[in-house]
Amino acid sequence: MKVLVIGLGLIGGSMAIDIKASNKGAVILGYDADEEHLDTAISLGLIDEKATLEDAASVDVIIVAIPVNVSLKVIPRVLDIVKDDTLVFDVGSTKANICKVVGEHPNRRNFLAAHPIAGTEYSGPQAAIKNLYKGKTNIVCEVEKTAFKVQERAMEIFNDLGMRIRYMDPLAHDRHIAYVSHLSHISSFMLGKTVIDKEKNERDIFDMAGSGFESTVRLAKSSPAMWSPIFEQNKQNVIETLEEYIVNLQNFKELMESNDFEAIYKEMEDTNRIKEILKGITIKSS
């Protein structure tokens, strides 16, 4: 099996590691717009050989793990030249636009739209780790538009990676993921910004911040190159979640201003339900 990984960051790099580990005969070609990433990927052993986009014509599997705005251009280009039974899948955090863009492509049936819910706040090939996908959820959209043999090949790979598959409509995916992922990132980035703006003396933050702060601003380390296009692609949904979040924060502030700490207690008590929900996530990811 010849695999071409386009984009050798955390996501593509980690996939390369696990596919190689579970398919001893697999040859992993790698391409990245950033030549330095490509060199790092070779020196870390993530890939076997450097490739170009033209190599898409001769491989069995193509994984597209690049910012979602670039995917919109690269995926059709790749589909133009693939072999009849080649699997092309993406791993982007937005699914509606890519499904629309490839919708009328003559080789639409070679493509599978996927979103593995996995990652860390780090980026680049040096951030790639093994077993990143083990026990995680992989959301697959419009599976019925992918050729059966191509689907089958994808499921074998996802199975090797240890992922659980959930099928979903791309519009529903983008709406839901805005709440449980995109909004978290904005809340974290803006929290980081608020604190940095205020506490010009970093030493104070350093000394007074504990693990709670660390946990809530962790996502503010994330890559702007990855996240800015995600917010752009999922603009309407993200704006809606942001509006609801801001309203909730404003209400909380107004309760404080009117000294209604009973209502504040109640708000927090109701939200403690998140414990049960998170218990599910923790079990799933361990």
Added chain:
Amino acid sequence: MKVLVIGLGLIGGSMAIDIKASNKGAVILGYDADEEHLDTAISLGLIDEKATLEDAASVDVIIVAIPVNVSLKVIPRVLDIVKDDTLVFDVGSTKANICKVVGEHPNRRNFLAAHPIAGTEYSGPQAAIKNLYKGKTNIVCEVEKTAFKVQERAMEIFNDLGMRIRYMDPLAHDRHIAYVSHLSHISSFMLGKTVIDKEKNERDIFDMAGSGFESTVRLAKSSPAMWSPIFEQNKQNVIETLEEYIVNLQNFKELMESNDFEAIYKEMEDTNRIKEILKGITIKSS
């Protein structure tokens, strides 16, 4: 050494464990308004004996680890009856009010205002763990108002717990801690609320949420009984941080609405500085 721990939750209970471990001869008395907590603390071996508030008259050290609004009443009562050289310290997350309340107390010099920056999102005696304080920062306010011998006793205990001491004015403490702790909690609670409100079907959250979401809403598991009084005690500072946070979120939303994704990129890139700051925290707490 006879120690009375008032409040046997995560904070008081964890302190009891480590003080006992580093002072073999220490006898730990415990008091909690919740009789069940007291029983649990005994059965877990956190304390040696049940006590009442009146036992404050006969012990060497009193640790007050209860919600900050209750502290305002309990600490003066305890100071009324302590021995001449008894150390009384609190561990609350707000410091201005308690310093004010004890300011004119005839036994002010027996009291030390402290805030160990340590904790988890769990609460109650069953959440108590050993080494919770190791390597963490302990903020001490108005140290000059505490008798020298009493200070000395406190520093021995903090040293046994493995904490680094930082001295700070109580007003500055409350202003800074609003940013790096109190605001994080509200941002997390309201994020949890926003998602729960929207995603009535919990199964969808469970399947689509990853470790990023888990990290940002972790603090929404926190105890309302502890946090509601903190927000009340630190009302003005917290409202100010909330206002700034809301403005930042609104600006972000407006940048999205006007399709200025370059500015969004820039905002995120600037905030990536948090990496360096968090590196400090991680080194400190490990």
